Amino acid sequence: MLNPINLFSVSSFFTAVTFFPLAFLLLSKGTKAVKYFGLHCLAVALWGAGAFVLGISTSPEFSANAFRFIFCPVLFISVFSAHCFLLMSNNKYTKYILPPIYLQAIFFCIISIRGEMTEQFQIISNSHYWFKGSPYYLYAFLIWITIVGITHTILLWHYIISHPDKKRQLIFLVIAIPVGFGGGATNFFYGIGIDVYPYGNCLVPFYSLLVGYAILQHQLFDITYVLRKGLAYFLLIITICGLYFMTIMLCRPIIESLVGSQTIFSGLLAALILGLIYAPMRLRIEQFIDATIFQGYRKEVERQKQLIEEELVRSEKFKMVSTITRGIIYEMRNPLTSIKTRGLLIPEKTQDKEFLLKSCDVIERQVDRINELLSGLSKFSTSSQIDRTKVDAEDMIQGILKILNHRVNEKSLVVQTSFNHPKDLDLALDAEQFQQAIYNIVINAIDAMEDNGTLTISTSIKKEFDSEKSDKPKKINFFTISIEDTGHGIPEDNLKHIFDPFYSPGERKTGLGLSIAHRIITEHGGNITVESELNKGSTFTVWLPIDTNKENKNAA
Numbered sequence: 001m002l003n004p005i006n007l008f009s010v011s012s013f014f015t016a017v018t019f020f021p022l023a024f025l026l027l028s029k030g031t032k033a034v035k036y037f038g039l040h041c042l043a044v045a046l047w048g049a050g051a052f053v054l055g056i057s058t059s060p061e062f063s064a065n066a067f068r069f070i071f072c073p074v075l076f077i078s079v080f081s082a083h084c085f086l087l088m089s090n091n092k093y094t095k096y097i098l099p100p101i102y103l104q105a106i107f108f109c110i111i112s113i114r115g116e117m118t119e120q121f122q123i124i125s126n127s128h129y130w131f132k133g134s135p136y137y138l139y140a141f142l143i144w145i146t147i148v149g150i151t152h153t154i155l156l157w158h159y160i161i162s163h164p165d166k167k168r169q170l171i172f173l174v175i176a177i178p179v180g181f182g183g184g185a186t187n188f189f190y191g192i193g194i195d196v197y198p199y200g201n202c203l204v205p206f207y208s209l210l211v212g213y214a215i216l217q218h219q220l221f222d223i224t225y226v227l228r229k230g231l232a233y234f235l236l237i238i239t240i241c242g243l244y245f246m247t248i249m250l251c252r253p254i255i256e257s258l259v260g261s262q263t264i265f266s267g268l269l270a271a272l273i274l275g276l277i278y279a280p281m282r283l284r285i286e287q288f289i290d291a292t293i294f295q296g297y298r299k300e301v302e303r304q305k306q307l308i309e310e311e312l313v314r315s316e317k318f319k320m321v322s323t324i325t326r327g328i329i330y331e332m333r334n335p336l337t338s339i340k341t342r343g344l345l346i347p348e349k350t351q352d353k354e355f356l357l358k359s360c361d362v363i364e365r366q367v368d369r370i371n372e373l374l375s376g377l378s379k380f381s382t383s384s385q386i387d388r389t390k391v392d393a394e395d396m397i398q399g400i401l402k403i404l405n406h407r408v409n410e411k412s413l414v415v416q417t418s419f420n421h422p423k424d425l426d427l428a429l430d431a432e433q434f435q436q437a438i439y440n441i442v443i444n445a446i447d448a449m450e451d452n453g454t455l456t457i458s459t460s461i462k463k464e465f466d467s468e469k470s471d472k473p474k475k476i477n478f479f480t481i482s483i484e485d486t487g488h489g490i491p492e493d494n495l496k497h498i499f500d501p502f503y504s505p506g507e508r509k510t511g512l513g514l515s516i517a518h519r520i521i522t523e524h525g526g527n528i529t530v531e532s533e534l535n536k537g538s539t540f541t542v543w544l545p546i547d548t549n550k551e552n553k554n555a556a
Contacts, residue, residue: 004056004058005056005057005195006055006127006128007127007199007201007202008054008055008127008128008197008198009051009052009054009055009056009128010050010055010202011049011201011202011205012048012049012050012051012052012054012055012201012203013052014048014205015044015047015048015051015052015201015204015205015208016045016046016049016052017048017205018046018205018208018209019041019042019044019045019048019205019208020042020045020049020214021039022038022041022045022208022211022212023039023041023042023044023045024038024042025038025215025335026038026041027039027042031087031130032087033084033085033087033088034084036080036081036083036084036087037080037081037084039080039476040076040080040081040084041208041211042073043073043074043077044073044077044180044184044204044207044208046070047070047073047074047077047184047225048074048204050066050067050069050070050071050073050199051177051187052128053066054066054067054070054128054130055127055128056128057128057129058129058130059129060122062119062293063121063129063130063131063162064115064118064121064131065115067112067117067118067131068112068113068114068115069112069113070116071112071117072109072112072113074144075105075108075109075112075140075144076109077104077106077144077184078101078144078145078147078148078181079101079102081096081148081151081177082097082098082101082147082150082151082154085151085154085155085158086098086154088155088158089154089157089158091154096520101147102144102236106141106524108136108139108140109138111140113219116134116136117133117134117136117137117140118131118132118133118134118137118191119131119132119133119134119240120132124190124195124197126196126455127197130190130191130195131190131191132190132191133191133192133480136187137170137191137192138192140359140480141188141191141192142186145185148177148181148185148440151177152174152177152178152181155170155173155174155177156174158170159173161169163429169214169220170205170220172211172213172214173210173211173212173214173220176206176207176208176210176214177207178212179206179207179210180203180204180206180207180208181207182200182203183200183201183202183203183204183206183207184200184201184203184204185200186198186199186200186201187200187201193244224313229282244251250281286297333398335364335366335367335370336366336370336371338362338363338366339363339366339367340361341361342359342363343363345359346359376445383537386430386433386523386524387430388428388429388430389428389429389430389431390426390427391426391427391429391431391434392426392427393419393421393427393459393479393481394419394421394423394426395458396431396434396435396438397417397419397438397457397459397481399435400435400438400439400442400456401415401417401442403439404439404442404443404446407446408446408455411446411449411450411452411453412451412452413446413449413451413452413453413454413455413459414452414454414455414457414458415454415455415456415457416454416457417456417457417458417460418456418457418458418459419459420458420459420460420461421459421460421461421479422461425479425542425546429524429544430520430524433518433520433523433524434521434524436482436516436517436520437516437517437520437521437542438483438517438542440513440514440516440517440518441513441514441528441540441542442455442457442483443513444513444514444540445483445484445485445487445538445540446485448485448487448488448537448538449485449486449487449537452489453485453486453487454485454486455483455484455485455486456482456483456484456485457481457483457484458481458482458483458484459479459480459481459482460479460480460482461477461479461480461546462477462478462480462543463475463476463477463478464476464478464543476545477545477546478543478544478545478546478547479544480541480542480543480544480545481542482539482540482542483539483540483541483542484537484538484539484540485537485538485539486525486536486537487537487538488534488535488537489532489533489534489535489536489537489538490532490534490538491534492532495530495532498514499514499515499517499518499528501515521542521544525544525545526542526543526544526545527542527543528540528541528542528543529541529543
């Protein structure tokens with residue numbers, strides 16, 4: 001007497017149960033390669049369901065007729081996996097390999113449906129009915145196992161040449177393929193004359209578990225988000241169904257005792273309650289899944305984000321170094337050319353004292369220019385530690401204007417100042433560095449103007465949104481310094497480059513001054529904005545958050 005609960009039927013049942021959800025998941029989302037792996041899993045699931053039917057069958061006639069159709073998915077298990085891995089590896093021979101392996105699967109599928117794969121069914125190991133295969137069956141097995149071998153070789157090569165992060169995903173497939181196909185191959189043995197019970201069929205469900213683990217923990221196929229949502233709504237449906245049933249069971253006796261009605265009111269009450277708690281319940285379930293199953297995934301995403309941010313910083317640094325190098329070369333060419341020219345002429349005019357004195361003056365000025373460039377480069381590339389002290393903004397600005405008084409007089413500029421901040425406001429700043437920043441902006445404004453221009457410097461307190469300090473933007477107080485000139489203005493397309501090293505709008509060069517100013521202000525927790533209108537002038541505004549500044553001042 002055959003026992004339907006045997007090792008073959010039980011292992012086949014678990015194969016179907018584990019592979020069907022995996023197949024539907026992969027087919028629902030993903031790339032073309034992922035969808036073919038989904039078809040591969042679907043073929044395994046169909047075989048598992050069919051093998052379960054064969055395992056519990058007590059009729060040789062039924063088993064023989066059923067096997068003709070049940071064997072068809074087996075022929076495509078290796079074909080779909082080969083298609084998937086060929087696409088994943090971008091194999092250039094894909095279009096030549098796929099047609100013949102699909103044709104052979106279709107051919108043997110027709111043979112199987114015609115009933116020419118098997119010769120006789122008999123009981124094996126007092127477990128279930130199985131068959132002896134025809135020569136067609138042997139040929140189908142040899143081709144099947146050859147395709148499996150080629151497929152795994154392609155996968156291994158793809159694993160070897162992949163990035164380390166990709167290898168962490170693929171290693172589970174590299175292990176799972178021999179487990180699944182090796183176990184499944186034992187189902188062929190009895191049919192080709194090897195009297196061995198298909199114990200390996202028990203390994204096939206572990207194949208799906210390995211793939212599922214790789215998807216959950218290592219983002220295999222990059223469909224973790226879809227799986228997360230799927231699990232969330234699956235648990236949500238189960239929870240809602242359970243609560244609906246419990247609500248009806250608990251409320252029905254109470255409602256019927258009160259109004260003498262039947263379960264329709266219980267159903268309506270349950271629907272109303274579940275409608276109210278649906279949204280918070282879904283959120284709670286998603287949070288639970290994120291905190292348990294997808295905890296490793298979240299950490300991996302954070303790690304990848306950090307790596308990308310570090311790479312962006314490195315790229316910006318390389319770009320900045322390239323820009324600075326080009327600027328230094330360009331700026332130093334003229335002084336060096338002038339020094340070389342004077343050096344070549346001096347031996348010929350040793351008796352001309354006027355020429356010698358003028359040459360010495362030119363050489364000295366050009367050397368000073370080179371020193372200025374190198375000093376600016378040193379200041380730009382070195383991020384000094386900020387030593388905060390109490391600074392009076394008005395005194396600082398007046399001091400800068402005194403230093404630049406000769407430059408103002410040379411161009412006959414009109415200087416207007418307007419200090420609209422509280423007189424008792426002391427800022428916690430690095431006095432030397434911040435004075436350098438404002439000095440650079442002011443001298444840039446002076447250089448931007450022709451003679452008889454107007455330089456306007458004003459301060460104020462403004463309340464604006466600060467979105468960079470927290471996830472929820474809030475209004476805070478800013479101390480602002482506005483430096484306005486009546487120069488030619490800056491084209492709108494060039495505004496985004498104004499703080500780049502050696503930014504050059506037209507003929508005027510800004511060198512490193514504005515870049516240094518931008519760095520110093522940013523390191524103080526502030527920001528600098530620019531507004532400009534062609535032929536009317538530009539306004540540079542420095543923004544310092546007072547609340548943060550007060551905290552720093554207290555700390556100082």
